[in-house]
Every structure is written in C-alpha cells, then in structure tokens.
Amino acid sequence: MKSTASLLVLALLVPSSLSAVAAVPLPPAGPPPFPNSVGGAVPAPKPPVAPSPKTPVPPPPGLAVAKGGKFGLPVVNLTDRQKADFTAGKAEFLNIETVEGGLGPIFNDVSCVACHFEGGAGGASRTFVTRFGRVTNGVFDPLVELGGPLLQRRAIAPAFLEVVPREANVVVHRMTTPLFGAGFMEAIADETISAYASVPKPDGIKGRVALVTDPVSNTVRVGRFGWKSQHATLDAFAADAYLNEMGVTSRYFPHENAPNGNINLLAKADGVLDPEDALAPGEQKSDLNLAADYMRLLAPIPKLPPTANTMRGEIVFSQVGCAVCHVPSLKTGFSPVAALANQAANLYSDLLLHDMGRLGDGIAQPPAKANEMRTAPLWGLRLRSLYLHDGRASTLDLAILAHDGEAKVVRDRYSKMPLADRQALVVFLNSL
Numbered sequence: 305m306k307s308t309a310s311l312l313v314l315a316l317l318v319p320s321s322l323s324a325v326a327a328v329p330l331p332p333a334g335p336p337p338f339p340n341s342v343g344g345a346v347p348a349p350k351p352p353v354a355p356s357p358k359t360p361v362p363p364p365p366g367l368a369v370a371k372g373g374k375f376g377l378p379v380v381n382l383t384d385r386q387k388a389d390f391t392a393g394k395a396e397f398l399n400i401e402t403v404e405g406g407l408g409p410i411f412n413d414v415s416c417v418a419c420h421f422e423g424g425a426g427g428a429s430r431t432f433v434t435r436f437g438r439v440t441n442g443v444f445d446p447l448v449e450l451g452g453p454l455l456q457r458r459a460i461a462p463a464f465l466e467v468v469p470r471e472a473n474v475v476v477h478r479m480t481t482p483l484f485g486a487g488f489m490e491a492i493a494d495e496t497i498s499a500y501a502s503v504p505k506p507d508g509i510k511g512r513v514a515l516v517t518d519p520v521s522n523t524v525r526v527g528r529f530g531w532k533s534q535h536a537t538l539d540a541f542a543a544d545a546y547l548n549e550m551g552v553t554s555r556y557f558p559h560e561n562a563p564n565g566n567i568n569l570l571a572k573a574d575g576v577l578d579p580e581d582a583l584a585p586g587e588q589k590s591d592l593n594l595a596a597d598y599m600r601l602l603a604p605i606p607k608l609p610p611t612a613n614t615m616r617g618e619i620v621f622s623q624v625g626c627a628v629c630h631v632p633s634l635k636t637g638f639s640p641v642a643a644l645a646n647q648a649a650n651l652y653s654d655l656l657l658h659d660m661g662r663l664g665d666g667i668a669q670p671p672a673k674a675n676e677m678r679t680a681p682l683w684g685l686r687l688r689s690l691y692l693h694d695g696r697a698s699t700l701d702l703a704i705l706a707h708d709g710e711a712k713v714v715r716d717r718y719s720k721m722p723l724a725d726r727q728a729l730v731v732f733l734n735s736l
C-alpha cells in the first residue's frame with residue numbers, strides 16, 4: 305500500500321485522484337433505497353439510519369450504567385515485543401488509505417477504525433454494509449458478475465459508483481461487529497468447536513461448524529469470525545476487509561472488485577499494481593498482518609462485578625436455555641502468543657452456525673446457508689446499542705424475541721417467564 309511507482313500511472317488515469325475521493329458525494333446516511341428491497345426468505349427490515357462514523361453515536365438512554373473502565377487496551381501479560389506489535393498494529397488499524405496507496409476503485413470506507421470504533425478502536429458500530437443476491441427457486445445467486453454479493457458504496461470517481469442491481473431480490477444490511485477479545489477467539493482450537501457441535505442439545509437446537517478454506521494457510525479450518533463464521537483467522541478477515549471494505553488487494557485476495565462487475569470499467573479505474581498490500585523486501589508482515597496483530601492482542605471487555613440481580617439473571621440465562629448456544633466460556637488452545645494460550649475465553653458463543661429461521665439474513669455465504677447465522681458472542685454487549693445482524697432490535701428484550709428457528713423453543717420459554725426474571729436476564733446481559 306506504500307506503492308510510489310504507481311502514483312504516476314494513477315495520476316494519468318484519475319486526475320487529482322485524492323480530491324476525487326472527497327468529491328464523490330457520499331450516499332445519504334443509512335442504506336440507499338432499492339427497487340427490490342424484499343428479502344428472499346425474510347423481508348429485509350429497514351435498519352435504523354446509520355450515522356456517519358464522524359458523528360459518534362450517543363449512548364442510548366437508560367444505558368447510563370457504569371461501562372466499567374477503559375477499553376481498547378492490549379491483552380495482559382504481553383512481552384515487550386508483543387506490546388510493540390500492538391502499537392504498530394493499532395497505527396495500521398487507524399491508518400487512512402489513500403488512492404495512490406491502493407484505496408478503491410470502489411470501497412466502503414477509508415480505514416478499519418472508520419467502522420470499528422465504539423468503546424475504542426476495534427469496537428462495533430451502527431455502520432452497516434449492504435449485501436445482495438438473487439434467489440430463484442430457492443437457490444441463492446450472489447450475482448458476482450454484477451458486483452455482488454457486497455455493495456461498495458463509494459468510489460474514487462463518480463463513474464465507478466456501484467448500485468444494487470435490479471436483478472437483486474434479496475438486499476440486506478449487516479452491522480459492524482466488535483473485535484475486543486478477537487485473539488482469544490482465534491486461539492480456540494478447531495477441535496474444541498467441533499467437539500461441542502457433536503454434543504446432543506435440548507430444545508431442538510443443533511448447530512454445525514462452518515468449515516472454511518483459510519486463504520492464509522490454505523487449509524480447511526473451523527470458521528468463527530463474522531456473522532456467518534466466514535473466516536477462521538484474523539489475517540484472513542483483515543485481508544478480506546482490506547479488499548472488500550477499502551479496495552486494497554493483497555497476496556491472499558489479489559484481484560480488485562470491478563464496479564458492478566464491469567471489467568472494462570475496472571481496467572480504466574485501477575492504476576495501482578496488485579497486490580497493493582505487498583510484503584516489503586525482507587519483511588515478514590504486510591499491513592494486513594499488522595492490523596491482524598492489533599485485533600489479536602486487543603483485550604476483551606471484562607464483565608462488571610456481579611450484583612444480586614446479575615447473579616439472578618445469570619441463572620435465568622442458563623435455565624431458560626440461552627447458554628446452550630451462547631456457551632459462556634470456551635478454552636483456548638495453543639497460541640504463539642503465550643498470554644492467549646490455554647485461557648478461558650468468556651465469549652458467550654459456541655461459534656457454530658444455527659438455522660435461525662426468520663432471523664436468518666437470506667444470504668447464502670458458503671458454508672453458511674441462507675438462514676444460518678453464527679451464535680453472536682455476547683461479551684462486551686453493554687457497549688452496544690443496537691442488536692442482531694441488521695440492527696433490527698433496539699433493546700435486548702426485542703433482540704431475544706426476534707430469535708427464531710433453532711432458538712424458537714428457548715425464545716417462547718423466555719416470553720412466558722415472569723417479568724422480574726426477564727428483567728434480571730437483561731441486567732445480566734448488560735453486565736457483559
């Protein structure tokens with residue numbers, strides 16, 4: 305991304321390329337209007353307006369609970385070398401990509417932190433991305449030849465701007481997830497997740513591992529990151545985000561996205577040699593690896609100290625059946641970072657894919673089927689103000705009531721519980 309030779313080429317193609325970024329009018333805040341914004345299996349609900357990252361989201365009323373300290377800190381017990389990696393990685397996570405560094409031609413934002421910022425660099429936010437596809441006779445087509453399945457909302461010049469194609473009949477929004485504790489999630493052994501998948505579960509709950517080919521190691525691994533457990537490692541997710549959110553190619557994803565799939569347009573648009581994020585001579589890590597280091601070494605959000613009410617809520621959580629999917633703790637295995645190895649990761653997730661029925665997003669993203677979603681980890685929930693993949697729930701009660709499919713029995717049990725138990729459960733969730 306620090307390519308200089310390409311500057312000239314680009315300057316010829318895109319005059320005053322930098323100001324072109326600023327010149328492109330941003331689509332209005334919130335998802336753009338679509339002609340066919342009806343979901344396949346699920347009608348795509350209209351998510352709340354996503355404010356621009358520049359206007360910080362005020363904490364929701366009623367959530368004035370002590371948030372419990374300072375976040376965005378490194379994992380404890382790191383070596384000096386690892387602390388330096390954290391600092392260098394953070395700089396990369398905050399770094400604003402430029403056109404001559406490889407940004408675009410189409411992209412969603414200019415830095416990782418532009419979307420991941422609530423509670424500190426790496427947090428979640430109400431920033432949405434748009435996915436689309438077409439369902440015909442129950443078969444999902446990601447419309448790759450038309451620029452699918454992810455919409456890039458900005459471009460380095462107006463001519464390259466993407467739109468949701470008319471052919472799309474599934475259009476959904478996905479909210480930005482938090483990265484606190486991601487290194488612990490990465491250090492959970494594949495076997496640990498697989499072993500839990502084969503444990504028989506009550507209430508019609510199943511859950512299956514998302515087997516993915518990790519582009520970094522080129523091996524089949526158990527996915528765990530993203531709403532659909534679509535990646536197994538942080539380097540892979542970082543490479544994916546560099547390409548799909550910022551238009552920066554790498555050795556793992558060397559091909560640019562063509563604007564709405566138009567190869568001819570791409571040929572005119574992209575003046576920077578691929579891969580844009582290349583290894584410098586003699587270096588072991590490129591920028592994507594540095595960003596992955598930051599996420600890996602980013603501490604989880606610690607639980608608030610227990611109170612009588614949270615303890616009651618925790619019992620309800622387990623009795624009503626939430627803990628079958630939202631498994632409170634998984635043990636990490638080996639990690640090259642000693643501080644991450646053989647630790648309890650209190651993430652409240654089994655990291656498995658569950659058929660969530662009407663709560664699924666209708667996007668088949670192999671290996672996940674249209675209505676399969678990863679059990680969302682719940683650590684750090686108190687820093688959040690909107691819930692579920694498309695942000696359809698503004699309260700925890702609504703988030704629980706929107707559960708469906710494999711979670712239907714548990715949801716119905718929750719809805720019949722005495723109000724005091726429901727409230728204690730919410731208090732517990734807000735202590736995570």
Ligand code: HEC
Pocket residue numbers: 412413414415416417418419420431432433478479480481482483486528529530531532538541542545546549550595596599
């Ligand atoms: C335009 C907004 C945007 C930008 C820019 C962005 N992300 Fe994200 N990020 C998201 C969204 C939305 C998701 C959820 C995506 C999904 O699962 O489909 C996500 C999810 C993730 C996850 C998965 C975490 C989990 O829940 O398991 C990782 C890791 C991640 N992003 C890393 C990065 C890195 C590294 C960068 C910079 C190279 C980056 N992101 C830039 C919006 C963004």
Ligand code: HEC
Pocket residue numbers: 509531621624625626627628629630658660663677678679680681682690691692693694700703704707710711714715718729733
């Ligand atoms: C069958 C497995 C399953 C059960 C049982 C279950 N959940 Fe979930 N939960 C999920 C999945 C999958 C998601 C992600 C949904 C999505 O993608 O929108 C989720 C999401 C959530 C979220 C939103 C998190 C976020 O990041 O926005 C909350 C809160 C939550 N669950 C709480 C609960 C509680 C409380 C219970 C018990 C009453 C429960 N869940 C029972 C699977 C389950």
